[in-house]
Amino acid sequence: MDFRLSEEQALLQEMVRDFAERELKPRAQTTDREERLAPEVIEQLAGLGLMGMVIPEEYGGAPLDHQSIALVLEEIARGCGGTALALEAHTCLGALPIVRWGTPEQKARFLPRMASGASFGCLALTEPEAGSDLAAIRTKATEDGGEWVIEGAKAWITNASLAEVIVVLVRTDPGAGSRSFSLLLVESDRPGLTIGPKEKKMGLRGSSAHPLTFDQVRVPRENLLGERGRGLHLTLAVLDSGRVGISAVAVGLAQAAYEEARRYAQQRVAFGRPIAEHQAIQFMLADMATEIQAGRLMTHYAAWLADQGAEFTVAASMAKLYTSEMAERVAYRAVQIHGGYGYSQEYPVERIYRDVRLMTIGEGTSEVQRMVIGRHVTRS
Numbered sequence: 001m002d003f004r005l006s007e008e009q010a011l012l013q014e015m016v017r018d019f020a021e022r023e024l025k026p027r028a029q030t031t032d033r034e035e036r037l038a039p040e041v042i043e044q045l046a047g048l049g050l051m052g053m054v055i056p057e058e059y060g061g062a063p064l065d066h067q068s069i070a071l072v073l074e075e076i077a078r079g080c081g082g083t084a085l086a087l088e089a090h091t092c093l094g095a096l097p098i099v100r101w102g103t104p105e106q107k108a109r110f111l112p113r114m115a116s117g118a119s120f121g122c123l124a125l126t127e128p129e130a131g132s133d134l135a136a137i138r139t140k141a142t143e144d145g146g147e148w149v150i151e152g153a154k155a156w157i158t159n160a161s162l163a164e165v166i167v168v169l170v171r172t173d174p175g176a177g178s179r180s181f182s183l184l185l186v187e188s189d190r191p192g193l194t195i196g197p198k199e200k201k202m203g204l205r206g207s208s209a210h211p212l213t214f215d216q217v218r219v220p221r222e223n224l225l226g227e228r229g230r231g232l233h234l235t236l237a238v239l240d241s242g243r244v245g246i247s248a249v250a251v252g253l254a255q256a257a258y259e260e261a262r263r264y265a266q267q268r269v270a271f272g273r274p275i276a277e278h279q280a281i282q283f284m285l286a287d288m289a290t291e292i293q294a295g296r297l298m299t300h301y302a303a304w305l306a307d308q309g310a311e312f313t314v315a316a317s318m319a320k321l322y323t324s325e326m327a328e329r330v331a332y333r334a335v336q337i338h339g340g341y342g343y344s345q346e347y348p349v350e351r352i353y354r355d356v357r358l359m360t361i362g363e364g365t366s367e368v369q370r371m372v373i374g375r376h377v378t379r380s
Contacts (some may be wrong), residue, residue, distance in 0.1 A: 012064075012070045019048060020079025028080040030208035032351050035198065037086055037162075038109050045087060046117030050076075054096050059107055060115035066241070066303035074296070077252025078259075081355035082206020084249045085362075086120065089158040089207070092245040094121015094365075097183065101226035102156040104355075106185060108292045112167050118312040122163035124186075124212055125235060131156075132368045134169070134232060139214060141170040141184055146173075148184055150192075154212040160195050161197050161208055163188055168214075169231050183229035185223040187274075192217040203354030240313050241318040244306065245258035248297040250323035250359040251292060254330040257352045258288045261334035264341075266370045281337060288330045314376045321369035324359035331356045 005013065031037065042350035045051050053069050055061025064072070069091065086144040095114050098106060098121075113119040114245060129141060130136040139152025160166060165187050172182040186193060212279035226234050262285055265276035275281045305312035331353040335342035342349050360366045 009068055012068055013075060015048065016075040017078070018028045019044065020075050020154050024076065024083055027189060028082075028206075028348065029345075029351065031082050032203075033205075033366060035187060035201075035205040036208065037083060037206050041079040041083060045083075046115070050087060051090065051117045052115030053091050055115045056099065057106075059111035061111065062115075064273050066244060066306040067300055070244060070299050070303045072240060073245055074255070074299075076253035077249040078256045081249070081253050081256075081352065082204045084252060085204045085207040085358075086162075088242070088245040088249055089123070090114070090121040092242040093123035093238060093254070094163065094167060096121075096241060097123065097225060097234065100237075101183075102185075103222070105222070106225070110185070113164060113206050119164035120162035122157060122166045123238065124157045124160070124166050124168045126154060126156045127341040128153060128155045128211075128222075132365055135178070137169060137181065138172060139170050140174070141172050141182070143221070143358070144218075146221050148221060150184065150186065150217040150219070152212040152214050154214075156199060156209045157209055157212055160188070160210040160212060161198065161281040166212070167225060169235055171316065172231070173229055176229060179229035181235075182228050183225040183231045183234055184219060185225050186214075186217060186219055190217050190219060194354060196221070200340050202357055203351070204234065204358055206372060219291035224363070236313075239363055240316045241306065243314075243316040244299060244302045244370075246359060246363050247302065247319040247323040249293070250327040250356065251295050251299055253350055253352055253356050253359070254288070254292045254295065254323070254327040256330045257327075257334035257349055257356070258292060260349050260352070261285065261288065262336040264338055264347075264376030275337070284333045284337060286319070288333055291326045295319070295326045298322055312362040314322070314373060317364070317380050321366055321373065322365065325357075325366060327356040327359050 010324055049062035052061030054066045054211050073084055098110055114121055127137055141148040141150045145280045165185050168184050168186050171180050173180050192214040198208040198210055240306040265281050266274055267274045302312050302315035305315050332367055335348045338349055341347050
């Protein structure tokens with residue numbers, strides 16, 4: 001087993017780390033406060049090729065393997081969690097389905113704009129009454145001549161206000177069991193589609209999430225993405241990749257919290273010496289560093305499996321479960337090491353502590369991950 005990064009991966013990591021340290025980290029508090037990504041940040045992401053990480057070159061992208069994408073997302077999250085979540089949702093959830101199952105016409109129409117940063121990728125799954133239970137989705141699409149007519153509502157849809165096209169999971173064949181669902185491409189300017197105000201979130205505020213309402217929204221029949229009746233299966237495949245991406249974001253957030261805690265511990269003096277010299281603080285930092293490294297290895301193992309074309313559903317769920325809960329533990333300890341200052345918005349750990357809370361919820365809660373893993377480990 002070779003744990004070394006390739007030369008290309010090492011250079012990529014260095015480039016993105018430098019960008020995050022120079023451009024994202026200094027403005028992370030402002031991004032959180034203003035609850036938006038600065039236009040210049042989006043331009044910079046596109047200029048570095050990061051908006052096209054899964055998009056083929058013929059459509060303006062610069063495709064990377066899963067392990068390299070994990071490296072990128074970790075470094076971006078280390079600088080700014082909100083930026084990382086927006087980029088992860090764009091890449092792993094919004095653009096990837098079009099890359100994998102889009103027709104040549106669909107790819108040519110939508111992917112170049114995504115690669116350039118003019119449009120973000122967006123996947124609409126969650127509904128007010130259906131989050132983890134995708135089979136309970138009620139948004140429906142019926143055929144009328146050469147069009148699909150969509151009725152329903154979605155909730156907590158990341159990047160909706162930045163997207164020119166939204167991948168939407170809809171019910172097309174009621175009563176067909178797991179084949180009741182399909183994916184449709186819905187342009188954001190279609191009459192009848194309302195993108196509601198951004199949600200007032202606890203953390204990751206730079207990444208906006210919106211409710212969607214579909215009132216007799218009409219799209220042409222050729223906006224079907226992939227095979228009719230395979231929407232649920234395709235969505236689950238997308239979520240596998242998304243969980244590797246979220247794992248990388250969780251590792252990056254944990255790394256940022258750890259670095260802030262270590263720096264503070266080396267500077268803060270108590271009882272006549274830096275608190276980093278006290279064993280209680282050293283033990284906390286040791287646990288943080290160890291857990292982060294374990295999460296990083298789990299994330300890259302799941303990404304490696306994906307790159308090999310092997311089954312990685314369980315590995316992705318394990319990585320997502322562990323890293324998301326690990327990031328909370330690390331952020332908690334980082335605040336604790338800061339003491340009262342950790343509760344102040346003047347210090348980054350306060351923001352990071354809020355940011356990590358979504359990691360155990362988005363793209364499948366910890367409970368859902370345990371269900372996926374549990375079914376696997378009890379299979380005869």
